[in-house]
Amino acid sequence: MKLIGDIGGTKTLLALVDDAGRSNARCRFASAEFATFDDLLAAYLREVNTPIDGGCLAVAGPVANDGRSAKVTNLPWQIDCALLEARFGLGRVRLINDFAAVAHGIAALKSEQMIFLQAGEPCQEGVKLVLGAGTGLGMAIIAGGRILPSEGGHIGFAPLDETQWQTWRALQARYGRVTAERVISGPGMENLHRILAGEELDAAAILARARQNEPAALRTLEVFCTAYGAFAGDMALAVLAHGGVFLAGGVTQHLLPELGSSGFVAAFNDKAEHAELVRRIPVAVVTDPDIGLQGAAAALQSGAFR
Structure with missing residues (x-):
């Protein structure tokens, strides 16, 4: 059996996969309950008690070029494959960026695992863009069969109007450099609110209040969705994603009822002289919550690490 994982700032999913690609022993952990990933993995291995011969772990953060170490962006976790292998006897383990894993999983998605916000005019051979809001803001590119990891969520945030400039100024005073992730993520929604x-609420509470038509929460949600759409459209334009934009991430999936009726699509397409170009780009929300885990398994099956 091989180990697969999707390691994020809020949750970590682990499972085992056999040589035929069948997975089992899936477990979900709250990441913040563990001081290190090693501690979390030890808890998992006590549960499954199965010999493991290698694996692939998707990590929410930049991965070293050799795929053997990584720092989780929104946790104080360092992951070192050599140390994990020595401590737990795992065989050869490789790391990939979490949105690179999502990209690996896109090819196997069924139509019922996607909901289109914009049908567009899909070009099967075109570049595909995978991005999404969760604890952070992830991104990867699929071009000519190659999967290119990206830290595009950490580009500078581009305000669209006075409300967003107000947000930018407040974030700049607090953090210094203002990245897109400071606005377009779960913590970003909390920053906005x-x-x-003028009140501290977590993202789940903001969304709950918005669904009860509470005006302040509705405003926060609309600013969030508009900023999200503008960023997604900018990135689609940057890579000419004629093959489509695929939105993933926990926040994205929780917001699915709102995205289609918010300013997301209008902001995605609001690209001045290139508006017609981006209107032809399909935009879909990936609804499979295990897409990162399945992508890690797909990376193993593809022979990407051989």
Whole structure:
């Protein structure tokens, strides 16, 4: 059996996969409950008690060029494959970026695992863009069969209007450099609400209040969706994603009922002289919550690490 994982700032999913690609022993962990990934993995291995011969772990953060170490962006976790192998006797383990894993999983998605916000005019051979809001803001590119990891979520945030400039100024005073992730993520939604409504709420509470038509939460959600759409459209334009844009991430999936009726699509397409170009780009939400885990398994099956 081989180990697969999707390691994120909020949750970590681990499972085992056999040589035929069949997975089992899936477990979900709250990442913040463990001081290190090693501690979390030890808890998992006590549960499954099965010999493991290698694996692939998807990590929410930049991965070293050799695929053997990584720092989780939104946790104080360092992951070192050599140390994991020596401590747990795992065989050869490789790491990939979490959105590179999502990209690996895109090819195997069924139509019922996607909901289109914009049908567009798909070009099967075109570049595909995978991005999404969760604890952070992830991104990867599929071009000519190659999967290119990206830290595009950490580009500078581009305000669209006075409300977003107000947000930018407050974030700049607090953090210094203002990245897209500071706005377009679970913590980003919380930042927005603190600045616009003057109260501290977590993202789940903001969404719950918005669904009860509470005005301040509705405003936060609309600013969030508009900023998200603008960023996605900018990135689609940057890579000419004629093959489509695929939105993943926990926040994205929780927001699915709102994305289609918010300003997301309008902001995605609001690209001045290139508006017609981006209107032809399909935009879909990936609804499979295990897409990163399945992508890690697909990376193993593809022979990407051989």
